[in-house]
Amino acid sequence: MAHPFFNPAQAAAFNALTLKTESIFENRYFHSTAKQAWPAPSSLTNVHEGDWPEYKPTTPVGAMPLLTATSSDGKTKLQIAESDSIERYLARKFGLFGNGIAFKEVLVNTFANNTQALIMEIFNKFALIEDAEVKAANKGSLYHEEHLQAKGANGHYVGDKVTLADVKTDHVISMILGVSGEELVSESKTPAIWRVREEMNTVEGIAVWKASEEYKALEKENFEFLAY
Template sequence: MVHHYFDSAQAATFSEVCLKKDSTFEVTYHGFHGAGAVVRHILAASDVKFSNYVPEDWAKEKDESPFGVMPLLKETSSDGKVVHIAEADAIERYLCKKFDLYGSNDFEENLIHTFASNTQAAWMVYLHTYCVPKPPTVKPEIKAAIRETIVSTIFTPWVKNHEKHLVDAGSNGHYVGNKATLADYRTHNLISLVQGFSGEDLISASKTPALWKVKTTIDEIPGVIAWKESEDFKAFAQSNFAILDY
């Protein structure tokens, strides 16, 4: 039986809802930022209504999702039509298309995907080498060594390469053009992780002004300011430190 997320019978509804800007959204994810951070930031910045659903017992609900993982997105249009989207990457790309967070031509869109993909690859190394192994199977000293390796072999070259490209783009807080795109949002998220691991050793206003401009540009969006002041955001931030170390 075709999973309802993938049922082609919803194609017409999907095509209609994806054009609407007045929908409400529900993000299903854990009670921390993690892989749901970019999705939540895009929704907040787009000034739309969204809520966070944190399952109390995901083990009992995971079979309802296509792959048994989160985040998941539910969109309800103003006339009551509903669509569901799974997988962080697919959700982020869907929202960026809906809210015009891509470039003005095919070349710019390809650049945005290139930078966004490279940033996501760095985040995934952290996820699979540092987060997936859990104590007591991994001793603290081994965990610390993994952390140092990620900083030196993944984050350091990422910072160097992306700072250069952002400088070449004009150091205006954006990878492409003069507006926020998927590349900016993913970098904003990774900066939090890099600083959580290395403080200001790699990224700071003085050391990497172009990267820092991306961070402050996203942070200054009114919807993002409101999101960061919300109780959900603060609670998720506390859990992030406890669970993901940043």
């Protein structure tokens, strides 16, 4: 039997809930600092899955993360599976995905996808290698500085407001700093990229999350396990 997640009868409910920003969110994932690093959802709870083998069969595609979005009145509850789907669902919901302008949406997608490729490159090269000297020899590189400089280094990839592309770059900067310190990314070496982080840190939801004890504990755990 197909998981209820795939039932097309949900389409109307999805459309209706997408327009409402006062939803309540629960995000199930393994321990990670990234999954609550969103500038918009203030009512988001992280649930760190402790019994994954038991919970796995109940998810739509046998994988995490899994976001549950509930309407403010509690009458509508929907699930969104997989990181990319979750990111884009939230980005559209909170105006971080081009606001219906096709060109802006393409730009956001371009830089968000390119940053995701870099995230996977860092994970594959660093998290899966135990030899510290080998890690030091494998360094990722960023190609976004030129674009950001060309548009005035205002701290945003598209226009003058936060988009999904900014959110993902803020995350990858943390990964790069954890791996190589400021050897690759810093205020002096990549000022336009660094400006993205500075702008993200002025967003209330991001600033509060990064200052929380939960974030600090997860950051320490991530570094011990993944080295970034």
